[in-house]
Amino acid sequence: MWVVAEVGRSNVASWLEIVREVEPLFGPMPDFEATLTTNIARTTATCVRDASGGVLGGALLRVPPNAQIAWLAVRSSARGRGIGRALVADALLRYAFAVEVVVDTFGEDNIEGGPARRLYESFGF
Secondary structure, three states: OOOOEEOOHHHHHHHHHHHHHHHHHHOOOOOHHHHHHHHHHHOOEEEEEOOOOOEEEEEEEEOOOOOEEEEEEEOHHHOOOOHHHHHHHHHHHHOOOOOOOEEOOOOOOOHHHHHHHHHHHHOOO
């Protein structure tokens, strides 16, 4: 079982490694560091870290009334270990009082997006 924690400034460099890793799938994210810093200040950035503090996966959340899992990615070397599931479950617990929680994911035409679609579908999205 993974523990999801809020992100601190010390986690930014590790998180940006994941951003660079998923950019081919998500597209360019030139202002991501500023977005991450804003979410850290708002406490809407969550992550799963390894024993050394490296970020294995992370999520950026939007607060109700427009509750949304705005961004979620898991480091390729850590996929298939339940990290994405832990991040989604944590977001849903945080926003259990919300009327609706929204996620955006890849269409069926995107083969590489299949794992993300299946993850969200397993939660009923």
